[in-house]
Amino acid sequence: MALSLVSSSVGIPLRNSISLPLKSRLPSSSFSLHCPHFETCSGCTQENNLQHPLILDEAVAFFKNIGLPTFSFHSCRLWGWRCRAKLAIRGPSKQPLIGLYQEGTHNVVDIPDCKAHHPNINAAVELLKRGIIELNIEPYDEDEGIGELRYVQMAVTTHDTSLPASERYEHGKVQVTLVWNSRSESAPSSDKLNALANFLWRNGGHKRKFPLVHSVWVNFQTSTTNVIFGNRWRHLLGERDFWEHVGRIDVSLAPSSFGQANTQAFDSLLRKVQKQVPFGSSVADLYAGAGVIGLSLAATRKCKSVICVEVNKESKLSFEKTVERLPSNIATNISWHHADMSIEPLSWLVGSDVVIVDPPRKGLDASLIDALRTLASPNFKAKPRKSVGEKLKNEKRPWILRTREASVHIESSTTQEESQLLPQTVIYISCRWESFKEDCTKLLSGKSWHLDNAHGFNFFPGTESIEILAVFKRGPGAGKKKKGKRRRSS
Numbered sequence: 001m002a003l004s005l006v007s008s009s010v011g012i013p014l015r016n017s018i019s020l021p022l023k024s025r026l027p028s029s030s031f032s033l034h035c036p037h038f039e040t041c042s043g044c045t046q047e048n049n050l051q052h053p054l055i056l057d058e059a060v061a062f063f064k065n066i067g068l069p070t071f072s073f074h075s076c077r078l079w080g081w082r083c084r085a086k087l088a089i090r091g092p093s094k095q096p097l098i099g100l101y102q103e104g105t106h107n108v109v110d111i112p113d114c115k116a117h118h119p120n121i122n123a124a125v126e127l128l129k130r131g132i133i134e135l136n137i138e139p140y141d142e143d144e145g146i147g148e149l150r151y152v153q154m155a156v157t158t159h160d161t162s163l164p165a166s167e168r169y170e171h172g173k174v175q176v177t178l179v180w181n182s183r184s185e186s187a188p189s190s191d192k193l194n195a196l197a198n199f200l201w202r203n204g205g206h207k208r209k210f211p212l213v214h215s216v217w218v219n220f221q222t223s224t225t226n227v228i229f230g231n232r233w234r235h236l237l238g239e240r241d242f243w244e245h246v247g248r249i250d251v252s253l254a255p256s257s258f259g260q261a262n263t264q265a266f267d268s269l270l271r272k273v274q275k276q277v278p279f280g281s282s283v284a285d286l287y288a289g290a291g292v293i294g295l296s297l298a299a300t301r302k303c304k305s306v307i308c309v310e311v312n313k314e315s316k317l318s319f320e321k322t323v324e325r326l327p328s329n330i331a332t333n334i335s336w337h338h339a340d341m342s343i344e345p346l347s348w349l350v351g352s353d354v355v356i357v358d359p360p361r362k363g364l365d366a367s368l369i370d371a372l373r374t375l376a377s378p379n380f381k382a383k384p385r386k387s388v389g390e391k392l393k394n395e396k397r398p399w400i401l402r403t404r405e406a407s408v409h410i411e412s413s414t415t416q417e418e419s420q421l422l423p424q425t426v427i428y429i430s431c432r433w434e435s436f437k438e439d440c441t442k443l444l445s446g447k448s449w450h451l452d453n454a455h456g457f458n459f460f461p462g463t464e465s466i467e468i469l470a471v472f473k474r475g476p477g478a479g480k481k482k483k484g485k486r487r488r489s490s
């Protein structure tokens with residue numbers, strides 16, 4: 001049963017799709033974390049009222065203050081929502097610790113019963129621990145730079161179409177990526193790596209009624225910095241392709257590509273984004289990862305064109321695989337470009353009427369905000385977007401040439417009319433409130449953009465973060481509504 005609640009303190013609709021008894025007033029403890037690791041683990045900071053993250057009141061006040069009293073907040077699963085986790089592995093091999101760092105330290109807190117994790121992440125962590133103990137795998141020692149296993153990334157796919165839709169989430173399968181402290185598979189410790197992969201596959205793989213392990217990958221990393229992943233990825237066992245179904249399309253996600261942690265909340269957000277994009281739009285999906293947002297729009301909004309721009313070249317393969325599974329009747333010009341958005345951002349904006357930005361936690365690159373403000377000024381004259389071939393003709397800079405080489409184009413035949421389009425809508429998706437606030441204020445300050453609507457999503461229950469979807473339209477807008485002057489109804 002879907003529960004519809006209204007959060008009384010902020011007076012905003014709060015939708016919750018968790019199954020709960022039919023009661024309009026639930027005790028507040030019904031929304032508590034009940035996690036044995038709260039306080040020692042740095043993952044969660046809010047123990048009660050998970051349906052109402054603390055930052056929400058500030059967000060509501062902020063939007064109200066800039067003239068938007070109708071900010072909605074959507075909540076999904078409050079526990080077991082995290083389908084992607086990167087966990088550090090430390091301690092002795094007979095008693096390994098797998099979890100997050102304690103706040104402000106590099107001491108790993110073991111979190112076997114984490115309430116945010118999809119339950120099968122916890123089950124896979126338990127299995128991994130057994131493997132480490134039985135095979136005498138050495139967890140990484142940061143001080144000495146020695147040891148074998150540094151981190152594990154666990155990603156759950158809930159897209160097993162052989163199961164009834166209602167059972168797919170519960171029986172999600174885990175793609176396990178072991179971050180191994182060696183340069184490559186030819187290192188002497190590779191026998192132990194293979195033994196561990198086989199252990200995981202044998203005990204968690206295909207022979208179970210509901211397999212726990214989807215696949216096992218390795219990432220080789222020897223750097224002494226805090227960077228989790230190195231550049232070398234290898235598929236070891238199980239299915240190579242990892243599929244999820246969000247935003248009404250099947251998406252492929254390699255372990256090296258960015259993936260959203262809260263699959264179900266992301267699906268709600270994508271459906272909301274789709275409603276904001278007119279049919280037949282030309283879309284630029286910036287900070288695109290594997291292009292999930294752009295491709296879900298291509299499939300559902302009959303877009304003329306979708307261009308995706310992303311700095312991580314590893315996402316290209318996942319993009320290509322997702323394109324292969326799009327419905328065959330889509331007549332959209334689709335392309336994916338390996339490029340840094342901070343360099344020449346205007347060149348990615350001209351030619352699209354809808355721009356999606358989904359930046360990392362630090363927010364938008366300053367040069368992109370400048371470009372968005374520049375192109376919305378009345379004196380701006382757009383130069384038509386050049387095709388990639390044209391761009392390359394006179395290009396001498398090796399770094400630009402390299403990034404263009406890594407692009408993907410599907411039926412790219414942009415018309416002259418389309419290539420001069422300028423963005424009329426910017427859809428900002430943000431995972432960090434502080435960055436969003438700053439960028440929003442900068443974007444609005446020139447009066448060349450106004451905020452049309454905004455929505456919050458409970459992407460990270462138990463933490464201080466919420467996901468924001470904000471839609472900006474070109475032009476100054478109608479301005480702030482004056483207080484105290486109500487129009488009489490006729």
Ligand SMILES: C[S@@+](CC[C@H](N)C(=O)[O-])C[C@H]1O[C@@H](n2cnc3c(N)ncnc32)[C@H](O)[C@@H]1O
Binds near residue numbers: 258288290291311340
């Ligand atoms: C929050 S993720 C969003 C990914 C994608 N929209 C999705 O939902 O799957 C941010 C993405 O921006 C990429 N990124 C970070 N800095 C960038 C830059 N300067 N230029 C282009 N992409 C960048 C990251 O690699 C990452 O894939």
